[in-house]
Amino acid sequence: VLVEPMLPAPFVEAVVGIHRDPVFGHVCTFGLGGVSIELFKDVSRRLLxxxxxxxxxxxxxxxxxxxxxxxxxxxxxDIDALVDTLVKLSDFVAGHAGHIEELEINPLAVRPQGQGVVALDAVLSYQGTEPSTW
Structure with a gap:
C-alpha cells in the first residue's frame, strides 16, 4: 500500500505530452489537463x-x-515553473530522442506563483534499451 498526501488546492490541471511524429520528429503538446483536455481540446503544439x-x-x-x-x-x-518544466522535458526527450516514443504528464498541477508544478500522473513509452541504461 502506498499512501501519498493530497495536493491542496488551488492548482490548475495542465497536460504536457511529447510524441514522436514519423514525419516531423518529436512534437510537444500543452493544454488544459485532467478530464478537461478531452472536453475542451484546448491545446497548442510545437516541434522540439x-x-x-x-x-x-x-x-x-x-x-x-x-x-x-x-x-x-x-x-x-506559477507560469515560470511551467515554462521551465516544458523546456526541461524537451531537453530530456531531445537527449534521448532515439529511445522515447511518447511522454505524457496528465495532470500536471500548476501551483500558485512561486510554488512550482507537481506531476500527478505520467507515462513514458520507449523503444530499444531499458531506460536505466540511458
Missing part, C-alpha cells in the same frame, strides 16, 4: 526543441493561459 520563449508562447495560445494568470478570484499560478 523548446526554448523558454517558445514554451511561453505555447502557454499563451491556450485558453488555459487565462486560468494561469489568475481568474475570478484565483491567484496567479
Amino acid at each position: 526543441p523548446l526554448t523558454p520563449a517558445s514554451a511561453r508562447a505555447m502557454i499563451a495560445e491556450t485558453r488555459c493561459h487565462e486560468l494561469l494568470k489568475g481568474y475570478r478570484g484565483q491567484p496567479p499560478f
Whole structure:
C-alpha cells in the first residue's frame, strides 16, 4: 500500500505530452489537463526543441493561459515553473530522442506563483534499451 498526501488546492490541471511524429520528429503538446483536455481540446503544439520563449508562447495560445494568470478570484499560478518544466522535458526527450516514443504528464498541477508544478500522473513509452541504461 502506498499512501501519498493530497495536493491542496488551488492548482490548475495542465497536460504536457511529447510524441514522436514519423514525419516531423518529436512534437510537444500543452493544454488544459485532467478530464478537461478531452472536453475542451484546448491545446497548442510545437516541434522540439523548446526554448523558454517558445514554451511561453505555447502557454499563451491556450485558453488555459487565462486560468494561469489568475481568474475570478484565483491567484496567479506559477507560469515560470511551467515554462521551465516544458523546456526541461524537451531537453530530456531531445537527449534521448532515439529511445522515447511518447511522454505524457496528465495532470500536471500548476501551483500558485512561486510554488512550482507537481506531476500527478505520467507515462513514458520507449523503444530499444531499458531506460536505466540511458
